[in-house]
Amino acid sequence: MMKKIGVLIETENGSVKESCFGMITLASQGDAGLYALAFDSPDNRMSDTLAEYGIHTIVDLGLSGDDAGKMNPDIRARAVVAAVREFDLDGIFGLSTAEGKDLVPRVAALLDAPLVMDCVDVDIEKRIGKTSQYSGKVLADIQLTGDIVVFGIRPNAIRAVASPVQTKMVSMDQNLSSPLTLVSWDGGKEDDAAVSLSEADIIVAGGRGMKNGENFSLLFDCAEKMNAAVGASRVAVDEGWVPYALQVGQTGEKVSPSVYLACGISGSIQHFAGMKTAKMIIAVNTDENAAMIANSDYYVLGDLFEILPELIAQL
Ligand SMILES: Cc1cc2nc3c(=O)[nH]c(=O)nc-3n(C[C@H](O)[C@H](O)[C@H](O)COP(=O)(O)OP(=O)(O)OC[C@H]3O[C@@H](n4cnc5c(N)ncnc54)[C@H](O)[C@@H]3O)c2cc1C
Known part of the structure; x- marks a missing residue:
């Protein structure tokens, strides 16, 4: 003990x-x-x-x-x-x-x-x-x-x-402020608009179904309205649509938000490795056989290009 x-x-x-x-x-x-x-x-x-x-x-x-x-x-x-x-x-x-x-x-x-x-x-x-x-x-x-x-x-x-x-x-008075060590601090850079992915309570994520980088603005708009962070599948990162820092999965961030909204993400084992501990998974997908739908708490079967603008309008 x-x-x-x-x-x-x-x-x-x-x-x-x-x-x-x-x-x-x-x-x-x-x-x-x-x-x-x-x-x-x-x-x-x-x-x-x-x-x-x-x-x-x-x-x-x-x-x-x-x-x-x-x-x-x-x-x-x-x-x-x-x-x-x-x-x-x-x-x-x-x-x-x-x-x-x-x-x-x-x-x-x-x-x-x-x-x-x-x-x-x-x-x-x-x-x-x-x-x-x-x-x-x-x-x-x-x-x-x-x-x-x-x-x-x-x-x-x-x-x-x-x-x-x-x-x-x-x-305590540690008097350790002089950088005697191997690491020096060059100043920090914070993107004050962004909610940290690993700590976000709500994540809206996109995959290949987003089709290109410009369309991710739908997710960023949605995220802004919900104080959420934007995540992505590896395909979206490999295609150069969004930076690697947004990748969720086995080789990306491991996240445990209250809500994970997965848009156009099929639900590969490698993607699930990063988000299966989300408390609620909501899938938006056109394919009723997608693993993301099978493993979701709620899903919307349909085209994300119709559903996301409607969601943004409602929010
Ligand atoms: C060693 C290794 C590590 C990996 N690490 C990761 C990782 O960390 N993270 C990760 O994500 N992947 C990882 N991968 C890749 C993983 O295997 C999958 O290839 C990847 O997750 C698939 O991404 P996706 O779901 O975006 O694409 P897809 O599997 O192509 O799925 C796209 C989905 O979008 C849907 N869709 C298409 N158009 C629309 C529309 N208009 N509206 C709604 N839905 C639509 C489709 O029905 C489909 O379900 C790794 C792979 C390997 C081998």
Whole structure:
């Protein structure tokens, strides 16, 4: 049993990312003490939301220096390791987001601790991470041994449940802001229009049935109205219609949104490998024998070029 768990907090525009709350709910099984490890100095609003979900201690990792130091994943990882030592943590939970994939394995490597990424569940008592293998055909239970164990959690895989507690804030002064390490930070570039694919609650995705890149504007219009992200099949990416960052599947993003709207996507095993954990699948397809229809919760049998404009008009 892990007694003290550190949860790596990701933020967006100064607020805790929604997908952190499911991860905190997962980490709060049993009676483990929960430590939120924050890279930005937490304000009152942030500590209130973290307390709402069961965080006992908020640790300001003390990276309040320049952005170069704060964003550098190498420095972040060393700051986390210092907190692990300081608070004697025996488990670390982070998200399997782009940011988390850059950080969580570094933390595990520095601690020489075992790691499972992209977990859809964790049994804390048994130290087991559940993650998909072989293109999603198998859900493997991977049991970790060691003094400290590290889990990367798939965003949105766990439903967040509020569990308010009293929380206290502690600050570390790590003075790690000078980039002494192998990675330097050249500044970030964010596409502020786009909702992150791996963390989106709703995804509208297109495949070969979209016919060309221009037609993807139908999906972008639809996504904008629903605060959704746009995804794509590999065919749409290979054809150059949309960038690779939008690919969902075995060799693309693994997503767990509440709703996945698949337009003109047949439903290959490789595509399902990336989205089968969606809570609701809606297919739009002209072929009633498409696997996407067979595996959907709801489907519309018809031409997406009629259905999407109508959907946009309704929205
Ligand atoms: C090693 C490997 C890794 C792979 N990794 C991935 C991956 O990560 N992600 C991925 O997606 N694929 C991946 N693939 C490719 C995968 O096998 C399929 O080729 C691909 O998913 C098919 O894409 P699609 O569904 O868009 O195209 P298709 O299979 O051609 O399906 C197009 C669908 O659109 C429908 N359609 C056509 N016109 C319309 C219309 N007007 N209205 C409504 N419906 C219409 C058709 O009925 C059909 O069902 C991988 C393959 C391999 C071998």
